Amino acid sequence: MKLRKMIGLALVSVMALSLSACGSSAPKATTAAEKTETQASEAAKTESKAETTEAAAKGGIAKEDLKVGFIYVGDENEGYTAAHYKGAMEMKKALGLSDDQIIIKWNVPEDETCKDAAMDLADQGCNIIFANSFGHESYMLEAAKEYPDVQFCHATGYQAATSGLSNMHNYFTNxxxxxxxxxxxxxxxxxxxxxxxxxxxxxxxxxxxxxxxxxxxxxxxxxxxxxxxxxxxxxxxxxxxxxxxxxxxxxxxxxxxxxxxxxxxxxxxxxxxxxxxxxxxxxxxxxxxxxxxxxxxxxxxxxxxxxDWGPYVTYAVQSVIDGKAIETDWCQGYKEGANxxxxxxxxxxxxxxxxxxxxxxxxxxxxxxxxxxxxxxxxxxxxxxxxxxxxxxxxxxxxxxxxxxxxxxxxxxxxxxxxxxxxxx
The missing domain is CATH 3.40.50.2300 (Response regulator)
Known part of the structure; x- marks a missing residue:
């Protein structure tokens, strides 16, 4: 019994020396600063989760559950759509969304194809959908009527105010x-x-x-x-x-x-x-x-x-997250960083x-x-x-x-x- 105890102590000593020699294998002591940083990070995550949960309770959407759809008349090779896409990416970064939360329909003409695109985005679970060309408006209106729980935002148009639809919005800049x-x-x-x-x-x-x-x-x-x-x-x-x-x-x-x-x-x-x-x-x-x-x-x-379309897109998507109404007509300019x-x-x-x-x-x-x-x-x-x-x-x-x-x-x-x-x- 005494011999077994001595052998056990010897083995423990050998293991300790071995772990000391292989520094990376040894558990690292956590400093007070690291503990504080970890606690702050966990607190931030908890706070963020609490905020999205609170927003969802108010009629908003938890950020991680959000999907945003975009209907573009062109693609990144023409300036107008490139500017809209840049704004969308500014929003994505500002709100911390992932790639799979953004769905884009490129080169959508100003005809019935737009309505089909809007309905497909809604069916894919998009909570808010943007379209960027003047001729898209009537088709966005039709889609908005069929999907009352989805927000539809149209750039350059003018019919949202008279449509009677609370989920239809127009936006432009000065x-x-x-x-x-x-x-x-x-x-x-x-x-x-x-x-x-x-x-x-x-x-x-x-x-x-x-x-x-x-x-x-x-x-x-x-x-x-x-x-x-x-x-x-x-x-x-x-x-x-x-x-x-x-x-x-x-x-x-x-x-x-x-x-x-x-x-x-x-x-x-x-x-x-x-x-x-x-x-x-x-x-x-x-x-x-x-x-x-x-x-x-x-x-x-x-x-x-x-x-710069970023200010509006960010504002509109944040409104959906927070469960707040989006303005029917939104227009800002130099003063607000939109031009x-x-x-x-x-x-x-x-x-x-x-x-x-x-x-x-x-x-x-x-x-x-x-x-x-x-x-x-x-x-x-x-x-x-x-x-x-x-x-x-x-x-x-x-x-x-x-x-x-x-x-x-x-x-x-x-x-x-x-x-x-x-x-x-």
């Missing part, structure tokens, strides 16, 4: 603000071209490649033109429609035609790199849309008016552009600059004093400016002002 700022960039470039003798002062004509003659496009090119004229009052503008949201060939063709017609700078409300490609070949400055066009037109791209211009091409913009841009952006954020200030444009030679749409009693002009996107998220400015001419396809 993109006219970033278009105005990009117009200032363009106007400064025009001044430099005049100063350098490249353009005659009485021949400062801007070309604009527009998609459709909708208020969204008219509001966009008008705000761009007003930005141009704020620094280059001699400028005029010619708009050519393609009647397509995204067609490289049509946009390039339209830009070529505008350049041939004497336009010395081009901008666009169309989704491809068609216009920048034409401008780079012709050596004509270009202001793009959605994404930076510098890669396509390194010598001629100045900047692009852009939208901006892309990087300035320092090899192409005029000197002093960066400083002027900051000045204008600060004024927009402060509310001291209103893009559609009625003292800055005329219609038929007269100042616009009043404007109501579609037989409604809503007055858009108050306090000396047109209140764009305040009575609804979708752009409403559809007036042809003096200095702009339009050409159909």
């Amino acid at each position: 993109v006219y603000e970033s278009r105005y700022v990009s117009g200032v960039v363009a106007g400064l470039k025009l001044n430099k071209m005049v100063e350098d003798g490249k353009v005659n002062k009485d021949a400062v004509k801007v070309g604009y490649v527009g998609a459709y003659p909708y208020a969204e496009v008219i509001s966009g090119y008008t705000s761009f033109f007003l930005g141009v004229r704020s620094v280059c009052p001699e400028a005029t503008m010619e708009v050519k429609y393609t009647n397509s949201w995204a067609s490289f060939d049509l946009e390039k063709e339209a830009a070529d035609a505008l350049i041939s017609d004497g336009c010395v700078l081009i901008s666009q409300h169309a989704d491809t790199t068609g216009a920048p490609t034409a401008c780079e070949a012709a050596g004509v400055p270009i202001v793009g849309y959605n994404i930076s066009m510098i890669a396509t037109a390194p010598k001629t791209a100045l900047t692009s008016a852009s939208i 901006s211009i892309t990087e300035l091409n320092k090899d192409a913009v005029a000197p002093g552009t960066e400083e002027k841009v900051k000045e204008v952006e600060d004024a927009i954020k402060a509310g001291t600059l209103h893009v559609f200030d009625t003292s800055t444009f005329t219609v038929g030679g007269k100042k616009l004093e009043t404007y109501k749409k579609d037989g409604s009693d809503v007055e858009y002009i108050e306090d000396g400016y047109f209140h764009e996107s305040e009575h609804g998220s979708a752009p409403a400015f559809d007036i042809l002002i003096d200095g702009i001419t339009t050409i159909d396809k």
Whole structure:
């Protein structure tokens, strides 16, 4: 018995020495700091779980049970959809969602296919579904009627408020603000071209490649033109429609035609790199849309008016998690981080552009600059004093400016002002 005990003690000693020699095999002592970190991590997990449980109890959805669907008219290869996708990924990161909680339908046309896509996403368990093209709206409305427990959010539309559906929502941004700022960039470039003798002062004509003659496009090119004229009052503008949201060939063709017609700078409300490609070949400055066009037109791209969809998508999805109502019409701008211009091409913009841009952006954020200030444009030679749409009693002009996107998220400015001419396809 005594011998067995001595042998046992010897074995224990050998094992202890062995474990000491193989450091990685020995259990590591936990420090006080590590204990505190572990406890904090566990507390955070418990708190997060408690929050999602509480939200679910209020009618929300536990974050881990959430699914989000997206219907895109294009894919990552065209700027407009690329910007929407970027916003979706910002939301995914901000809310800590996993890849399998996001379902995307790419290249969905503006027809019955959209309704089928929306219903399929709902059947796959999506709690909230976004669509990004104007022509998707009627099909989203139909799907919303059939799936009352699913939230449907549509960009650029206007029918949610009158639909009578609590699960249908419209959203957009004050993109006219970033278009105005990009117009200032363009106007400064025009001044430099005049100063350098490249353009005659009485021949400062801007070309604009527009998609459709909708208020969204008219509001966009008008705000761009007003930005141009704020620094280059001699400028005029010619708009050519393609009647397509995204067609490289049509946009390039339209830009070529505008350049041939004497336009010395081009901008666009169309989704491809068609216009920048034409401008780079012709050596004509270009202001793009959605994404930076510098890669396509390194010598001629100045900047692009852009939208950050992340703030809205994050807000809407968080509302579903929290069990809170989503606004029927949502629209924000520079002040809230929903609008901006892309990087300035320092090899192409005029000197002093960066400083002027900051000045204008600060004024927009402060509310001291209103893009559609009625003292800055005329219609038929007269100042616009009043404007109501579609037989409604809503007055858009108050306090000396047109209140764009305040009575609804979708752009409403559809007036042809003096200095702009339009050409159909």
